[in-house]
Amino acid sequence: MKEIRIHGRGGQGSVTAAELLAVAAFADGKFSQAFPAFGVERRGAPVQAFTRISDTPIRLRSQIYEPDYVIVQDPTLIEAVDVAGGLKDDGMIIINSDFDPSKFSLNTKAKVVTVNATKIALDVIGRPIVNTVLLGAFAGATGKIRPESIKKAVKERFPGKVGERNAEAIQQAYNMMKEAKV
Amino acid sequence: MTSKEKLEMEKMVVVEGSYAVAHAVKVCRPNVISAYPITPQTHIVEGLSQFMADGEIPNCEYINVESEFSALSALVGSSAVGARCYSATTSQGLELMHEVLFNVSGMRLPIVMTVVNRAVSAPINIWNDQQDSISQRDTGWIQLYAENLQEAADMIAQAYKIAEDKEVLLPAMVCMDGFILSHVYEPVILLEQELTDKYLPPYEPLYKLDPKKPMTFGALADPNYYTEFRYLQQKAMENALKKIESAANEFYEIFGRYYGGLIDEYQTEDADIILMAMGSIAGTIKDTIDNLRQNGVKVGLLKVRAFRPFPAEAIRKTIKDAKVVVVLDKNISLGLNEGALFTETKSCLYNTKNRVPVVGYMIGHGGRDIRMCTIEKIISEAQEIMKSGIKIESQFTDVREELI
Numbered sequence: 001m002k003e004i005r006i007h008g009r010g011g012q013g014s015v016t017a018a019e020l021l022a023v024a025a026f027a028d029g030k031f032s033q034a035f036p037a038f039g040v041e042r043r044g045a046p047v048q049a050f051t052r053i054s055d056t057p058i059r060l061r062s063q064i065y066e067p068d069y070v071i072v073q074d075p076t077l078i079e080a081v082d083v084a085g086g087l088k089d090d091g092m093i094i095i096n097s098d099f100d101p102s103k104f105s106l107n108t109k110a111k112v113v114t115v116n117a118t119k120i121a122l123d124v125i126g127r128p129i130v131n132t133v134l135l136g137a138f139a140g141a142t143g144k145i146r147p148e149s150i151k152k153a154v155k156e157r158f159p160g161k162v163g164e165r166n167a168e169a170i171q172q173a174y175n176m177m178k179e180a181k182v
Numbered sequence: 183m184t185s186k187e188k189l190e191m192e193k194m195v196v197v198e199g200s201y202a203v204a205h206a207v208k209v210c211r212p213n214v215i216s217a218y219p220i221t222p223q224t225h226i227v228e229g230l231s232q233f234m235a236d237g238e239i240p241n242c243e244y245i246n247v248e249s250e251f252s253a254l255s256a257l258v259g260s261s262a263v264g265a266r267c268y269s270a271t272t273s274q275g276l277e278l279m280h281e282v283l284f285n286v287s288g289m290r291l292p293i294v295m296t297v298v299n300r301a302v303s304a305p306i307n308i309w310n311d312q313q314d315s316i317s318q319r320d321t322g323w324i325q326l327y328a329e330n331l332q333e334a335a336d337m338i339a340q341a342y343k344i345a346e347d348k349e350v351l352l353p354a355m356v357c358m359d360g361f362i363l364s365h366v367y368e369p370v371i372l373l374e375q376e377l378t379d380k381y382l383p384p385y386e387p388l389y390k391l392d393p394k395k396p397m398t399f400g401a402l403a404d405p406n407y408y409t410e411f412r413y414l415q416q417k418a419m420e421n422a423l424k425k426i427e428s429a430a431n432e433f434y435e436i437f438g439r440y441y442g443g444l445i446d447e448y449q450t451e452d453a454d455i456i457l458m459a460m461g462s463i464a465g466t467i468k469d470t471i472d473n474l475r476q477n478g479v480k481v482g483l484l485k486v487r488a489f490r491p492f493p494a495e496a497i498r499k500t501i502k503d504a505k506v507v508v509v510l511d512k513n514i515s516l517g518l519n520e521g522a523l524f525t526e527t528k529s530c531l532y533n534t535k536n537r538v539p540v541v542g543y544m545i546g547h548g549g550r551d552i553r554m555c556t557i558e559k560i561i562s563e564a565q566e567i568m569k570s571g572i573k574i575e576s577q578f579t580d581v582r583e584e585l586i
Contacts, residue, residue, distance in 0.1 A: 059465030
């Protein structure tokens with residue numbers, strides 16, 4: 001079983017990203033589960049969402065404490081939240097940032113990866129909404145999910161132009177990670 | 183993956199728990215829905231409102247109301263004229279219905295209601311425990327508890343089947359853990375309309391309000407008659423015991439899915455330690471059991487699906503060879519320091535020869551997360567009880583001493 005934790009701020013679509021990841025993983029033939037950190041959500045406040053992906057049906061209902069992967073939508077969260085908390089040593093943390101990973105001093109032995117998802121989102125989608133872009137980066141960096149499945153899930157959720165543009169941004173982020181051989 | 187799992191996966195879609203339930207309600211062809219939105223139940227009624235707006239529920243009226251009290255009251259009248267009725271609520275909303283709950287059962291109206299389990303105020307808390315539905319234990323409603331989304335959805339159809347049976351005619355609550363199930367996305371087979379129609383025929387009331395054949399529901403019953411109404415409600419509950427089993431069996435025949443009737447068992451056959459619990463915690467317990475069994479710990483789970491009627495006989499039978507029984511409750515009877523399932527499990531053993539030690543843990547109050555390590559700790563304490571007997575009969579779990 002692989003466990004993923006997504007950090008973001010209220011309004012950034014962290015919960016949606018977790019759900020889309022679950023839908024995409026299921027399309028890949030895996031069992032999946034997505035849920036929010038059940039809070040009273042407020043725009044701008046730090047939020048978390050979780051996804052589990054497994055070859056067998058998922059019965060576990062606790063929150064995720066030792067994720068294999070962490071996605072950080074907003075790098076300013078790193079000052080406020082222990083985003084790498086519990087992250088497995090052989091795991092990976094993907095941060096939306098134009099800085100080099102070495103600029104982040106995180107308390108983890110796991111691999112740190114950065115991707116300028118905000119730029120991709122602004123260029124391709126036209127809005128600084130990075131949740132789907134980061135899923136593309138996740139697919140490229142981890143190889144744990146097919147980018148086609150993510151694009152399909154996003155297009156089903158957001159039909160029309162919005163979905164198309166998101167799919168393009170997902171592909172760009174995926175390619176970028178592949179080229180960087182993360 | 184087994185071939186059955188593969189086949190099931192082909193039919194599954196990843197949806198939110200609340201949507202799976204709203205969809206199940208839709209295919210059960212309700213005639214009247216009335217509910218008042220309250221977190222974490224809201225997504226269910228939003229889903230149903232959407233279905234109504236899209237014209238997807240034929241012959242159905244959605245009655246907007248100003249409170250939960252009114253929601254259930256509106257269904258009293260609707261059900262009395264023979265409509266299949268649905269509502270959903272939680273926590274304070276359910277508590278506000280308290281008076282009407284007795285009326286529904288006393289008038290023998292087979293209303294089905296989802297209770298999205300949430301803690302009760304004060305202090306205000308929107309997260310999960312089961313204090314809300316447990317507090318309605320004696321209102322005369324059947325209470326079923328779901329472990330996962332599939333069960334929460336499937337139980338809607340089963341609940342109508344049980345409630346509307348002419349030997350039962352009692353309302354039923356389908357309880358699902360708030361957020362943990364209502365807000366989770368996971369693969370579910372949405373109930374097929376055709377199969378549901380086959381499973382659940384239209385509701386044919388034994389008695390109904392009809393201007394051509396006037397009669398009264400809920401009339402005065404003076405001391406000469408009241409006892410017999412109570413007696414018959416109890417008899418109906420007893421009839422429900424076997425109807426809950428048969429509803430699960432018939433469901434299996436048509437849909438191919440089965441999770442037990444009154445109870446379900448997991449690794450209990452040779453178990454020295456049997457845990458008992460209701461709702462979504464069962465999944466976390468099963469994973470913990472698998473881990474511990476690899477180390478040779480003989481532990482199993484008795485999942486209680488039906489809390490009312492209370493499945494005393496099924497419980498006695500399942501735990502007869504256990505060396506310790508551990509009951510986990512997401513509720514507390516303040517002043518007794520026990521959860522309801524614990525108290526009732528002990529009670530159902532008292533006049534039997536079975537003197538198995540039974541201990542209780544109250545857990546997960548107000549949404550405190552229940553981790554596998556907590557379940558492991560409880561099981562290791564049960565191993566100690568096997569060696570040296572009970573030291574603490576009933577206790578809170580995971581109390582933060584630094585806050586007290």
